[in-house]
Amino acid sequence: MAIFKLTINGQQKQVDVDPATPMLWVLRDNLDLVGTKFGCGIAQCGACTIHVNGNATRSCQLPVSAVGDNKITTIEGLSENGDHPVQQAWLQHDVPQCGYCQAGQIMTASALLAANPKPTDEEIESAMNGNICRCGTYVRIKAAVKTASTL
Numbered sequence: 001m002a003i004f005k006l007t008i009n010g011q012q013k014q015v016d017v018d019p020a021t022p023m024l025w026v027l028r029d030n031l032d033l034v035g036t037k038f039g040c041g042i043a044q045c046g047a048c049t050i051h052v053n054g055n056a057t058r059s060c061q062l063p064v065s066a067v068g069d070n071k072i073t074t075i076e077g078l079s080e081n082g083d084h085p086v087q088q089a090w091l092q093h094d095v096p097q098c099g100y101c102q103a104g105q106i107m108t109a110s111a112l113l114a115a116n117p118k119p120t121d122e123e124i125e126s127a128m129n130g131n132i133c134r135c136g137t138y139v140r141i142k143a144a145v146k147t148a149s150t151l
């Protein structure tokens with residue numbers, strides 16, 4: 001076990017965990033930030049996506065020891081009132097079905113738009129390609145990302 005000081009959603013947090021612990025479990029088990037979901041555990045589904053310095057990152061494959069001073073944002077910290085443009089567009093398009101993949105989808109979409117505010121259809125497809133939705137909400141996701149780019 002070792003102590004790690006982390007910056008998460010703009011707040012300083014301290015955890016005492018095995019250095020190899022994936023951030024996914026530090027968030028969920030140690031910090032009670034359960035919006036970040038466990039899907040595959042092997043960086044294949046995107047359910048666990050968070051931002052590290054604004055970049056979409058799979059927390060299931062990110063050991064806490066690799067985080068250092070980098071700033072982590074989870075779905076809980078994306079916006080104060082749930083009114084980030086991506087969240088507004090998600091509501092407008094009624095995107096979620098079971099909802100399980102959706103936090104990861106939103107974190108990937110918001111990182112895309114931060115880096116590329118007016119993505120083409122191809123750029124949206126390419127950025128969202130690695131986030132799997134077992135309910136098949138892909139058409140609505142794509143439409144919502146497009147809408148979010150106009151908000």
Ligand code: FES
Binds near residue numbers: 039046049
């Ligand atoms: S749980 Fe991390 S990518 Fe699937």
Ligand code: FES
Binds near residue numbers: 097099102135
């Ligand atoms: S909404 Fe059910 S897995 Fe995507």
